[in-house]
Amino acid sequence: MLYSNNKLLIDKIAVDKIVKKFGTPTYCYSYNQLKENILKFQKNFKKVDPLICFAVKANNNTIILKEIAKLGLGADVVSKGELMSALKSKIDPKKIVFSGVGKTYQEIEFAVKKKVLLINAESQSEIETILKIAKKINKVIDIGIRLNPNVDAKTIKEITTGKTINKFGLTEKEIIELINHYKKSKYLNIKCLSVHIGSQITSHIPYLKMLKAIQKIIDKAKFNFKYIDLGGGMGINYGENNQKLNYKKYSNQIDKFVKKNKVKIIFEPGRSIIGNTGYLLTKIIYIKKTNRINFIIVDAGMNDFMRPALYKAFHRIIPSIKNRKKVSKRHEFVGPICETTDKFLSIKSYQKLNEGDNIVICDVGAYGKVLSSNYNLRTSPKEILIKKSRVFGIRKKETLQNII
Ligand SMILES: Cc1ncc(COP(=O)(O)O)c(C=O)c1O
Numbered sequence: 001m002l003y004s005n006n007k008l009l010i011d012k013i014a015v016d017k018i019v020k021k022f023g024t025p026t027y028c029y030s031y032n033q034l035k036e037n038i039l040k041f042q043k044n045f046k047k048v049d050p051l052i053c054f055a056v057k058a059n060n061n062t063i064i065l066k067e068i069a070k071l072g073l074g075a076d077v078v079s080k081g082e083l084m085s086a087l088k089s090k091i092d093p094k095k096i097v098f099s100g101v102g103k104t105y106q107e108i109e110f111a112v113k114k115k116v117l118l119i120n121a122e123s124q125s126e127i128e129t130i131l132k133i134a135k136k137i138n139k140v141i142d143i144g145i146r147l148n149p150n151v152d153a154k155t156i157k158e159i160t161t162g163k164t165i166n167k168f169g170l171t172e173k174e175i176i177e178l179i180n181h182y183k184k185s186k187y188l189n190i191k192c193l194s195v196h197i198g199s200q201i202t203s204h205i206p207y208l209k210m211l212k213a214i215q216k217i218i219d220k221a222k223f224n225f226k227y228i229d230l231g232g233g234m235g236i237n238y239g240e241n242n243q244k245l246n247y248k249k250y251s252n253q254i255d256k257f258v259k260k261n262k263v264k265i266i267f268e269p270g271r272s273i274i275g276n277t278g279y280l281l282t283k284i285i286y287i288k289k290t291n292r293i294n295f296i297i298v299d300a301g302m303n304d305f306m307r308p309a310l311y312k313a314f315h316r317i318i319p320s321i322k323n324r325k326k327v328s329k330r331h332e333f334v335g336p337i338c339e340t341t342d343k344f345l346s347i348k349s350y351q352k353l354n355e356g357d358n359i360v361i362c363d364v365g366a367y368g369k370v371l372s373s374n375y376n377l378r379t380s381p382k383e384i385l386i387k388k389s390r391v392f393g394i395r396k397k398e399t400l401q402n403i404i
Contacts, residue, residue, distance in 0.1 A: 003322050006321055006322040006323065007320070007321060007322075008318065008319065008320045008321070008322070008360065010028060010030060010279060010386060011030050011031075011032055011033075011386045011389070012389065013386060013389070013391065014320075015279075015281060015320040015358055015360060016320050016321070016358055018281065018384070018391060019281055019283070019320070019358050021391070022281075022382065022384055022391070022393070023382075023397075024281050024282050024283040024299050024300070024358065025280060025281065025282045025283075025298075025299055025300035025304050025381040026280070026281045026381055026382050026383070026384055027278055027279070027280055027281075027364065027368060027369050027381055027382070027383040027384070028278070028279045028280075028281055028383075028384050028385075028386065028391075029061075029064060029274075029277045029278050029279075029365060029383065029384070029385045029386070029394075030277050030278075030279075030385075030386050031067060031277075031385055031386060031387035031388070032386075032387075033276060033277040034064070034067060034068070034071075034273070034274065034277045035067075035071060037272065037273050037274070037276070037277065038052075038068070038071045038072075038073065038273060041234075041267075041269060041272060041273060044247040044248075044251055045247075045251050045254070045265075045267070047251065047252075047255045048251060048254050048255055048258060048265050049265075050264070050265040050266060050267050051074055051095060051117075051227075051264065051265070051266045051267070052072075052073045052074065052266075052267050052269065053073065053074040053075050053076040053095060053096065053097050053266060053267065053268050054068050054073045054074070054075050054076065054268075054269065054270065054273055054274075055075075055076045055232050055268045055269060055270030056075050056076065056077050056078075056082040056085065056086055056270075057076075057077075057078055057082065057270060057367075057370065058270025058271055058273070058274050058275075058365075058366040058367055058370065059270070059274045059278075059365060059366060059368070059369065059370060060081075060082060060085050060370055061369070061383055061394055061395055062085050062088055062089045063089075063385060063392070063394040063395075064274070064385065064394065065085060065086060065088075065089030065091060066089045066090060067385075067387075068089075068091075068273070069089055069090050069091045069092075073091075073095070073273075074091055074092065074094075074095025074096055074097070074117070075091045075095065075096045075097075076096075076097050076099055076232070076268035076270075077096060077097075077098055077099070078098070078099050078100035078103075079100065079103075079107065080106070080107045080110050080111075083096065083098065083107075083110065083111055083114065083116070087114060093114050093115045093116050093117070094115070094116075094117050095117060096111075096114075096116040096117055097116065097117055097118045097119075097120055097144070097192075097194075097229060097266060097268065098111045098116050098118065098119045098120060099120045099122075099146070099194070099196070099268070100122070101122045101123070101167055101168055103119070103126060103129075105129050105132070105133065108126075108129060108130055108133055109133050112133055112134075112137070112139075112141055117142070118142055118143065118144045118191060118192050118194075118227065118229070119141065119142070119143050119144070120143070120144035120145070120146050120192065120194040120229060121143050121144065121145055121146065122145075122146045122168060122169055122170065123170065124170075124174075124178060127143065127145075127178065127182065127188070130143055130188065131185070131187055131188055134187035134188060135187055139187075140186070140187055140188070140189050141187065141188060141189070142189045142191045142192075143188055143189065143190055143191065143192070144190075144191060144192030144193065144194040144227065144229055145170060145175055145178060145179075145190065145192070145193060145194070146168065146169035146170065146194045146195060146196070147169050147170065147171075147172070147175055147193055147194070147195045147213065147214065147217065148162055148163070148164060148166065148168055148169030148170060148171060148195075149162055149169075149172075149195060149197065149209070149210050149213035149214070150162065150163055150164045150171070150213075151163070151197050151206050151209045151210050151213065152206060153197040153198030153199075153201045153206045153233065154201070154202075154203055154205075154206055155198045155199060155200045155201050155202075155233075155235070156199075156200060156311050156312075156313070158310070158311040159198055159199040159200060159311065160197070160198040161196055161197060161198045161199075162195065162196065162197025162198055162206075162210065168196070169194075169195065169196075172213065172216060172217055172220070175193070175217055175221070176217065176220055176221045179221045179223050180221070183223065190223070190225070191225065191226045191227055192225055192226065192227035192228065192229050192266070193214060193217060193218075193225045193227075193228055193229070194228075194229035194230075194231065194266075195210055195213075195214060195229065195230060195231055196230075196231025196232060196233060196268060197210050197231065197233060198233050199232070199233050199235075199270070199271060200233070200235040200236070200271060201233040201234060201235050201245065202235035202243040202244060202245050203243070203245065203246075204245060204246045204247075204249045204250040204253075207230075207250050207253075208249075208250070208253055210230070211230075211253055211254065211257055214228060214257075215257065215260075215261075218261055224262075225261075225263055226263065226264060227263060227264050227265075227266050228257075228261070228263045228264075228265055228266070229265075229266035229267075229268065230254070230265060230266065230267055230268075231267070231268045232267060232268040232269040232270050232271070232272070233269075233271075234247075234269055234271070234272035235271070235272070236271055236272055236275045236276055236363065236366075237276075238313070238314050238315060238316070238362075238363050239314070239316045239362070239363075240314040270366050270367075271366040271367070273366075274365040274366045275363050275364075275365050275366035276362075276363045276365060277365040278363065278364040278365025278366070278368055278369075279360045279361065279362060279364060280300055280304065280305050280360065280361040280364045280368065280381075281320075281358060281360055282298040282299055282300035282358070282359060282360070282361065283298060283299050283356065283357070283358050283359075284296055284297065284298055284299075284353060284354070284355050284356060284357045284358075284359065285297050285298065285299050285336070285355065286355055287353060287354070287355055292329075292330060293329070293330045293331070293332050294327065294329055294330070294331045294332070294350075294353075295332050295334055296331055296332065296333045296334065296350075296353060296359075297334055297335070297336065298333060298334070298335060298344075298359065299335075299336065300335055300344075300361070300381070301335030301336050301337040301342055301375075301376065301378060302335055302337050302339060302341060302342040302343075302375070303335075303337060303372060303373045303374065303375040303376060303378050303380070304335070304372050304378075304380065304381050305344070305361060305364055305368055305371075305372065306367075306371040306372065306373070307364075307367055307368070307371070308343060308344050308345070309339070309341040309342060309343070310371070314345075315344065315345065315361050315362055315363055315364065316345075316361075316362040316363070317333050317344060317345050317347075317359055317360065317361050317362070318359065318360050318362060319351060319353065319357060319358075319359050319360075320357065320358035320359060320360060321357065321358075322351065323351050323352060324351070325351060325352035326349055326350075326351060326352075327349060327350055327351070327352050327353075328348075328349045329349060330346065330347070330348060330349075331345075331346070331347050331349070331350040331353075332345070332346045332347075333345045333346075333347075333359070336376075337375060337376050337378075338376060344361055369381070369383060369395075374398075374403050377400075377403070377404070379397055379398035379399060379400060379402075379403060380397070380398050381397055382395060382396055382397035383395040
């Protein structure tokens with residue numbers, strides 16, 4: 001994305017031109033960026049040769065999932081709905097893992113019927129449910145067990161998942177007991193140890209601690225897992241600080257781990273694949289000036305894009321037309337929703353803006369559209385994809401008739 005003659009372009013197409021055709025608010029994705037991210041991820045872990053299962057929770061658009069499938073990835077799903085959208089997008093079931101702390105009997109039965117690679121269980125009660133299904137259909141079911149390694153991922157606390165105060169996974173002691181209890185089962189085949197310690201992780205240190213915790217279990221339980229599923233969580237650069245995950249150090253450590261334990265690695269990345277591919281195009285409805293703050297009221301709200309309101313996530317906001325007139329006054333970019341948290345960004349100064357201008361909220365490809373809602377009875381936005389210099393509609397805007 002760059003400016004040419006002060007006009008903002010996404011994959012060489014002017015944002016204002018896209019807005020003219022598709023309106024606002026609209027989620028716009030770049031296929032080029034998606035492909036680049038996948039190739040980069042594969043390159044970063046080339047030695048490890050992992051199975052990469054895209055975390056569908058980050059973005060479940062079926063056209064995007066189809067592109068991801070064509071680029072060779074599998075999927076990590078956490079509900080029957082996500083599994084259905086992955087299958088509809090032609091993702092090979094043998095590349096699908098089913099995660100999540102509260103899968104129902106019906107969801108697990110559906111996943112087993114569809115022959116997914118693994119059901120990654122997170123409690124003994126869930127394992128018992130899987131066992132019931134296996135007995136009913138008289139078949140062996142391949143499972144993983146999720147470890148909670150009690151490692152602080154050093155990320156936003158709301159997206160931390162690997163501490164014992166979090167609801168996810170099981171402790172080392174519980175896992176060793178469960179392995180001993182179920183390893184001779186006629187119906188369950190424990191194939192995988194899975195883990196996921198959080199999202200937007202920008203240091204390799206927590207990952208190294210996580211690997212150590214896994215190694216400890218393998219050594220103590222003296223059990224051979226076929227797969228080790230290391231989850232996702234790789235952070236991206238939102239432009240707030242420049243701390244970057246050291247892929248080389250993480251990958252080298254995994255490489256050693258694989259050589260020692262002879263296992264196949266699975267990853268479940270979401271954000272690192274799709275985060276920076278997405279832009280939320282929005283229009284300034286009103287500018288409301290107070291003594292201290294210029295409120296820039298845009299036509300996207302927290303119902304369209306939730307991350308800043310949900311956990312104060314930082315996202316850059318850039319204008320579709322750049323000018324050199326700086327206004328040295330606090331600007332707050334807010335939506336029309338009747339909540340004070342409906343705020344995207346507060347910034348000390350900004351270029352001069354006018355009502356009717358288009359602006360772009362950056363890096364919204366992950367946990368953007370998927371978290372949108374109909375709050376204030378607003379329809380959730382449409383999605384478009386730029387591929388090979390053409391813009392495609394890939395999900396229609398809801399209509400009020402559909403949701404009322
Ligand atoms: C089990 C699991 N796997 C993978 C992911 C994807 O994480 P990320 O988008 O940070 O890569 C998540 C998200 O939190 C998750 O809960």
